[in-house]
Amino acid sequence: MxxxxxxxxxxxxxLKDMSLDVERGEFLSLLGPSGCGKSTxxxxxxxxxxxxxxxxxxxxxxxxxxGLPQGDxxxxxxxxxxxxxxxxxxxxxxxxxxxxxxxxxxxxxIMEMLASVGLADFADAYPRExxxxxxxxxSIARALVTKPKLLLMDEPFAALDEITRxxxxxxxxxxxxxxxxxxxxxxxxxxxxxxxxxxxxxxxARPGQVFADLPLDNSGERTAEYRTSExxxxxxxxxxxxxxxxxxAGGGTH
Amino acid sequence: xxxxxxxxxxTSDEAGTDSAVAIVAPRTSSTEKxxxxxxxxxxxxxxxxAWHFTVVxxxxxxxILPTPADVVLSLWNDWPTLLPALMVTLRITVTALTLALIxxxxxxxxxxQSKWIELALFPYAVILQVTPVIAIAPLLLIYVHDTQSVxxxxxxxxxxxxxxxxxxxxxKSVDHNLLNLYDLYGxxxxxxxxxxxxxxxxxxxxxxxxxxxxxxxxxAVVAEFAAGTAGQGSGLAFRLLEAQYRLNIPRLxxxxxxxxxxxxxxxxxxxxxxxxxxxxxxxxxxxxxx
Numbered sequence: 001m002x003x004x005x006x007x008x009x010x011x012x013x014x015l016k017d018m019s020l021d022v023e024r025g026e027f028l029s030l031l032g033p034s035g036c037g038k039s040t041x042x043x044x045x046x047x048x049x050x051x052x053x054x055x056x057x058x059x060x061x062x063x064x065x066x067g068l069p070q071g072d073x074x075x076x077x078x079x080x081x082x083x084x085x086x087x088x089x090x091x092x093x094x095x096x097x098x099x100x101x102x103x104x105x106x107x108x109x110i111m112e113m114l115a116s117v118g119l120a121d122f123a124d125a126y127p128r129e130x131x132x133x134x135x136x137x138x139s140i141a142r143a144l145v146t147k148p149k150l151l152l153m154d155e156p157f158a159a160l161d162e163i164t165r166x167x168x169x170x171x172x173x174x175x176x177x178x179x180x181x182x183x184x185x186x187x188x189x190x191x192x193x194x195x196x197x198x199x200x201x202x203x204x205a206r207p208g209q210v211f212a213d214l215p216l217d218n219s220g221e222r223t224a225e226y227r228t229s230e231x232x233x234x235x236x237x238x239x240x241x242x243x244x245x246x247x248x249a250g251g252g253t254h
Numbered sequence: 255x256x257x258x259x260x261x262x263x264x265t266s267d268e269a270g271t272d273s274a275v276a277i278v279a280p281r282t283s284s285t286e287k288x289x290x291x292x293x294x295x296x297x298x299x300x301x302x303x304a305w306h307f308t309v310v311x312x313x314x315x316x317x318i319l320p321t322p323a324d325v326v327l328s329l330w331n332d333w334p335t336l337l338p339a340l341m342v343t344l345r346i347t348v349t350a351l352t353l354a355l356i357x358x359x360x361x362x363x364x365x366x367q368s369k370w371i372e373l374a375l376f377p378y379a380v381i382l383q384v385t386p387v388i389a390i391a392p393l394l395l396i397y398v399h400d401t402q403s404v405x406x407x408x409x410x411x412x413x414x415x416x417x418x419x420x421x422x423x424x425x426k427s428v429d430h431n432l433l434n435l436y437d438l439y440g441x442x443x444x445x446x447x448x449x450x451x452x453x454x455x456x457x458x459x460x461x462x463x464x465x466x467x468x469x470x471x472x473x474a475v476v477a478e479f480a481a482g483t484a485g486q487g488s489g490l491a492f493r494l495l496e497a498q499y500r501l502n503i504p505r506l507x508x509x510x511x512x513x514x515x516x517x518x519x520x521x522x523x524x525x526x527x528x529x530x531x532x533x534x535x536x537x538x539x540x541x542x543x544x
Binding site: 043046047048073075077079081083084085086094095097098099126127128146 | 429431432434435436437438439440441445449450453454456534535536537
């Protein structure tokens, strides 16, 4: 999937002439100060808000009536966004249910998906019985159960504690490698973006624009050691500097 | 574990302390279970005994305040008169509540379909709600010749609004991100309603149901006072008034007891329905230790 040139701007000018190509199989982080429009950009890509001007091209995908690639997008929100009246199984079944896949047909796929996020034993549990991290895993499983080509994540771990967050970062990386899905990951954490991505797009605010586009050397394994390595430190420094410049380039009002 | 044991050197026998706690805990909870029934029942019996002796010791005549025994006797003797009346009131209450459930839910679904429909209809809903419905009984009596139907209409109107307003609130309370998610997967209007909006509104519906259940009975009684039914085929409210005119106070009390029992039954049934449908997932129906 190559997502060529989307140019948009709206009344409050949340985004101005933002262009971005995303390569297939990339793990791209959108990083920037709050209010820079990174979530807005993500929602426009998902078709949850329309661009005032500009367009999104989806090569190699079937486009539905809404101009979106049918069944090719998974979305993970800031909150787990689960239906409390449905079990874990029912929540992960939702995307398939809406496209009229029978429960019997969906079951093996759902169970496999739950196993891959370590929740196979919790299929019949209700969301209220789960911890914050487990709920987020359900949310990720739900986003991936349709085997999407593109996974959009909107600051998914912002509300979680550091330990849970690191664990989930590793899970996301594992699932990304396993499925080959393209990921666009919105975050405001430099450390998280460096740990996860092979490309970081830094945005500036007022108006939201791409400030810097930093490819990362992704040859090193992302392990606990990586967090303390020289390569990680150098990359973090580079991204922090870019973010710092982006904040000062943006509007001047904070 | 070892840290805990070291922390309490004063208690030489930890195992003993633990087991003592383990034995005491269930005993406390079963005692509490029994007391939960014993305390209110004892209180009720005491109140009845106090009532009895107040009447006997003060020589209060039966047509002012009967003894509990007189009331029970009247309940027994007048059963052939009271039972048909009870059935009439029950039928009106249950029919009105059922119609209000269907109408309220349907109207709520209609209202949230579009901003324009809501704009057009909601003012009328509010006007009808703030008008004391009982005040339109005289008017209804002109237009509708069957008194029973008038009672039914009034009880329906009274029970309708809690369901409607709760349902509208519920249908609008759906998590915005979940709506986005349904959009993302191309869900139809119907799928969003069935899988998302209706389940999300269920707790609100249940709150509305409990309010409407109680109001339907009150409205069925008050409407009968206002409409002034008489003779055959009238409900408990008429029997209440009739007993008062005839100074048959024990029967008045008996009719009152039947109305109270009906109210308790409606409350119990609607509460059970609410608990049964929500207990697996909703906060309002989950027992908490803390």
